[in-house]
Amino acid sequence: MSLLASHHLPIADLDLIDCDHRELAQRVEAVRSAIAGGERIGEALERLRDFALTHYGLEENMMMTSRYPHAREHMRMHQRLIGVLNRVVHRSRHAGTALTQEAMDAVEELHLMHMRIDDARLGQWLNERQA
Numbered sequence: 001m002s003l004l005a006s007h008h009l010p011i012a013d014l015d016l017i018d019c020d021h022r023e024l025a026q027r028v029e030a031v032r033s034a035i036a037g038g039e040r041i042g043e044a045l046e047r048l049r050d051f052a053l054t055h056y057g058l059e060e061n062m063m064m065t066s067r068y069p070h071a072r073e074h075m076r077m078h079q080r081l082i083g084v085l086n087r088v089v090h091r092s093r094h095a096g097t098a099l100t101q102e103a104m105d106a107v108e109e110l111h112l113m114h115m116r117i118d119d120a121r122l123g124q125w126l127n128e129r130q131a
């Protein structure tokens with residue numbers, strides 16, 4: 001089980017965000033099993049990167065419409081995560097799977113940290129406004 005799947009933490013009753021986070025964890029799992037099975041991983045990686053983009057868009061929309069005060073730093077983190085995912089996609093096209101497995105560890109740890117800190121804070125803000 002991937003780090004993201006085993007450490008899943010609901011973001012304060014926000015089903016939409018939680019649902020996306022579960023989907024992200026599943027897409028990470030798909031990349032991991034493609035690596036383990038020695039399959040071509042490019043497509044699974046791109047599916048992960050594309051979904052991450054969609055998910056960040058959803059959160060950024062929520063931040064804008066709720067005038068979230070920490071939107072700028074949160075969005076900077078999304079850009080950083082996308083940069084990392086883009087590099088992993090690029091490497092998967094030009095290097096072996098061993099390198100990608102290591103890169104996936106870093107991707108997961110970074111995402112986990114982002115969810116625990118930035119997404120949890122956003123979730124708390126959104127819930128307070130809904131209350």
Ligand SMILES: [Fe+2]
Pocket residue numbers: 056059074078114118119
């Ligand atoms: Fe986020």
Ligand SMILES: [Fe+2]
Pocket residue numbers: 017021055059115119
């Ligand atoms: Fe998120």
